[in-house]
Amino acid sequence: MTGEPPTPESGGAPQPTVDVDRSDARYREWLKEAVRKVQAEANRTADTHLLRFPLPDSWGIDLYLKDESTHPTGSLKHRLARSLFLYGLCNGWIRPGKPVIEASSGSTAVSEAYFASLIGVPFIAVMPRTTSAEKTRLIEFHGGRCHLVDNPRTVYEVCARLAKETGGHYMDQFSYAERATDWRGNNNIAESIYQQLRLERYPEPTWIVGTAGTGGTTATIGRYVRYLQYDTRVCVADPENSCFFDGWVRRDAEATSDQASRIEGIGRPRMEPSFVPDAIDRMMKVPDAASVAAVRALEQAVGRKAGGSTGTGLWSALRIVAEMVIRGQRGSVVTLLCDPGDRYLDKYYSDAWLAEQGLDIAPYRRALDTFLETGRWPC
Structure with a gap:
């Protein structure tokens, strides 16, 4: 015995092909509709x-x-949120029913809450407790939830922890903003x-x-x-x-x-x-x-x-x-x-x-x- 796997030429049975298919028809239909909604919004408001x-x-x-x-959503961050959602959707990171989580002092969270609502996923904003009350109100108006922290430097790890606990996606605008935009x-x-x-x-x-x-x-x-x-x-x-x-x-x-x-x-x-x-x-x-x-x-x-x-x-x-x-x-x-x-x-x-x-x-x-x-x- 040589230790090599048997082959048809040596008289052994062929090895099975390793094939992992993660595609799901319902998810792909949801994804196409989500991307369409975000692109249609851009046509109306860009x-x-x-x-x-x-x-x-x-x-x-x-x-x-x-x-x-x-x-x-009233700010420059609307463009960024649109780009981040398209980036996350097309990378397969944003999934139906799972929350999108973001570290934001306000305006990005307002815009991301809007896009999360547009495609029908939950949204959680991790933000300093000192953020203006009006921005907090706007996030909640668009269906988002605010998770306030006392130390602004902890927002990154809190986002990562919430994403792990919920199975959601940490959008991480500070890492992906420059690459998500064309x-x-x-x-x-x-x-x-x-x-x-x-x-x-x-x-x-x-x-x-x-x-x-x-x-x-x-x-x-x-x-x-x-x-x-x-x-x-x-x-x-x-x-x-x-x-x-x-x-x-x-x-x-x-x-x-x-x-x-x-x-x-x-x-x-x-x-x-x-x-x-x-x-x-x-x-x-x-x-x-x-x-x-x-x-x-x-x-x-x-x-x-x-x-x-x-x-x-x-x-x-x-x-x-x-x-x-x-x-x-x-x-x-x-x-x-x-x-x-x-x-x-x-x-x-x-x-x-x-x-x-x-x-x-x-x-x-x-x-x-x-x-x-x-x-x-x-x-």
Whole structure:
């Protein structure tokens, strides 16, 4: 005996083929219908408006805000949630009757609760207890359940534990945001911006300014700019208590922050896997008081309330406009209106909350007013 399995040639019986078939007709029908529903939703709602922020015409500079608050769930995260659900469905990770679980400070969870309801699966948001009450209400409005934690740094392990206990899928936006989105096009946010600018006087923006929560949106924009060979530069504005700026400057993938960001939706205590530093040309660190001052200035300028992350990006965009004015440079700058301010009436629009946080926005409001009146940025 040689120890080899018998073969037909040696007179032995043929070995059976090993065949494991995990396909299930009912699951495949459910999957096709779920994907159809998500794609149909994109056909109805994918594009959003591009608003102009008023600047003196003599400056020769146009400033735009991509208004992502007009999505059905009211924020930039609607695009991300759609991409994550399609990614999870097509990978076979999201299953009928099993919950989708996510670590989120609010807006992503609102949008994911919406898509979970659309395809008929449960949704659990693991989020800091300090998340605004309005975001909690919106998650529950869309059929989601909120699992609150006292320590924001524990959200990742709590999500993994809940997924294991329930047999559900931990969506993990911070790992998959940059790969779930088709950065080459498919009406992503970058392609939409360029299409909407094509009839403007400066159709190729000099700068696009974003903010980073997962980092997926800025990765998409940076990659798209390079893929289409535009000269546009990408700037990311980072709030206080976030490690992204320090990690980017030092090229330190292990950078961390010991505190949670006060600007909901952006800023992280660790360098997230979806944050792609080399897709970014510039970063600015923005004081939280400046972010709040900027959203209040936005309301005065265009009559729209927006969340704090919009203020972080707008402050940086106006700083870039000021630099262009000094150089006599003409062109356009685009930033994002990430979500509506009515979710934050008890925070960024509350003087009591500002006092509680020790934030004085008055010097930053004066700086903005001076700049918009004179074109000079106070040092």
